[in-house]
Amino acid sequence: MTRCPVIPVLVIQDLSLARPIAQALVAGGLTTLEVTLRTDCAIEAIKEMSKVEGAHVGAGTVLNGDDLARAVDAGSQFIVSPGLTQEVATAAQRHDVPLLPGVANAGDIMRGLDLGLSRFKFFPAMANGGLPALKALAAVFGKVRFCPTGGITEGNAAEWLAHPAVSCVGGSWLTAGNFDADAVESRARQAAALANCA
Numbered sequence: 001m002t003r004c005p006v007i008p009v010l011v012i013q014d015l016s017l018a019r020p021i022a023q024a025l026v027a028g029g030l031t032t033l034e035v036t037l038r039t040d041c042a043i044e045a046i047k048e049m050s051k052v053e054g055a056h057v058g059a060g061t062v063l064n065g066d067d068l069a070r071a072v073d074a075g076s077q078f079i080v081s082p083g084l085t086q087e088v089a090t091a092a093q094r095h096d097v098p099l100l101p102g103v104a105n106a107g108d109i110m111r112g113l114d115l116g117l118s119r120f121k122f123f124p125a126m127a128n129g130g131l132p133a134l135k136a137l138a139a140v141f142g143k144v145r146f147c148p149t150g151g152i153t154e155g156n157a158a159e160w161l162a163h164p165a166v167s168c169v170g171g172s173w174l175t176a177g178n179f180d181a182d183a184v185e186s187r188a189r190q191a192a193a194l195a196n197c198a
């Protein structure tokens, strides 16, 4: 979460674009890449993107232990899930892989704390009440850190990142539309500057 505080959330439909997309994002300064398991080629895309120098590739939309095992076998260095289940948390512990599960309310966070977790994705961030909702949760759970995702854009990312409980943000805006390497690199560069990526 602190390595590079803007995480592109990627839905790879065309495997041949996996490497060029990763190269463009890394060239622009975004090195932590989340590949969602929402497409048939997602697992292969994780393998391809992991070959790109400087890329730190993980899996998103991990819904159960089987997804997690497939993602880890493909080389995922971290796991993101839209929600928090005991099954996914246990599988992450078993595979010794960092897990960023989604939370939407205080009860979710408390279940996460019970499982030994303190870093969560706040999802879906905008639909869940946006920054006011996160501020209210952060005031109660002082040591918890969040990665808001869902509705984050280049227009509001800086505002989220300015909150001390927000360690990073995630979003699909970096690769939205038809793939154009120059456009992706330029969006990544802007986002990296916003987030002071090293």
Ligand SMILES: O=C(O)C(=O)C[C@H](O)[C@H](O)COP(=O)(O)O
Pocket: 009, 036, 060, 061, 062, 080, 081, 082, 149, 150, 151, 152, 170, 171, 172, 173
């Ligand atoms: O399913 C998951 O595990 C996810 O990672 C969900 C994504 O974070 C959001 O769908 C991204 O939301 P947008 O940036 O608004 O497109």
